[in-house]
Amino acid sequence: MSDTMVDSESEAAQARKERREAVLQVAGRGRTRTLTLVLTYLFGFLGPAACFCLHWVLGADMFGSREVTVHVAAIAALLSLALHVHWRDCPPGFSAFLGGALLSSAIQALLVALFLLPLTLVCMLIVVGVVGLIPFGTAWTLYRASHEAHQAAALLSRRTRIAFAACGFALSSSLLLAHPVTQFVAYEIAFERIAELTPDAPERANEVLALIPGLANRPLIDEALACEDDERFLRLSKLCVLRFGFAIDRTWRRD
Structure with a gap:
């Protein structure tokens, strides 16, 4: 008990x-x-x-x-x-x-x-x-x-x-990595379009870059300053005007 x-x-x-x-x-x-x-x-x-x-x-x-x-x-x-x-x-x-x-x-x-x-x-x-x-x-x-x-x-x-x-x-x-990779791909496509011998190449390249928000202009400037072909340089500069509102000058120093 x-x-x-x-x-x-x-x-x-x-x-x-x-x-x-x-x-x-x-x-x-x-x-x-x-x-x-x-x-x-x-x-x-x-x-x-x-x-x-x-x-x-x-x-x-x-x-x-x-x-x-x-x-x-x-x-x-x-x-x-x-x-x-x-x-x-x-x-x-x-x-x-x-x-x-x-x-x-x-x-x-x-x-x-x-x-x-x-x-x-x-x-x-x-x-x-x-x-x-x-x-x-x-x-x-x-x-x-x-x-x-x-x-x-x-x-x-x-x-x-x-x-x-x-x-x-x-x-x-x-x-x-999403934005940097997307930006890289967009620039590669844009540079390919710039290489085309058509009058509207810069405009067509700009159509691609316009799809990317917050796009950096440094890759475009570096590509232009490294370019030895005057015609290609002018196309890249025109693309910069279309996308960012300013032209690229060859006298700019690359950082």
Whole structure:
């Protein structure tokens, strides 16, 4: 009889312990989610919006030909972050995929922050440099979200999670190469059209380049300055006028 009572008390104590742990776990998840939401809106949405608005207002050319790439990567990161935060019943496989994509975005944000760091330190003297620290917060927020997404896919085997995460990481990382590769291909096609002996060759080449947003003019200038054929040079210069609004001068020094 006494053994039965001891067992009952032990089971009751164990049940109370499990309930207490469950309550603490739920409370911990609630606090974690609240912190995630705060960080997401602060460094995931409002912070980057402030950075880009300041960038557009000042008209600073900080990223050069990579500007479109940076913008596309930022939009992809924010979309991934929004999906992670607001899709409560996300399938485990997609959670792992998002985890990989968010990890790639976190690395990209950190690289942008490090790239801007010298300018940030200089601009600290006029307070506006504080904005340059936001990408560090964004990188941390994305990394934290990546870890949460990876944990949310715990139902999957380790190998499956890694496979999904690798796919997400690869897709997010490929966005960095999409614009440069597209630009390279467009210029190759344009240069082939320039080589054609038709009067409208520059116009036809311009039709190709017009399809690429944020096109850099440096490849066209370099191609023209390296050209020894005067007729081809004139065609390239005309293409530059059509696309960028200025002619190329042979006296320009190549950097």
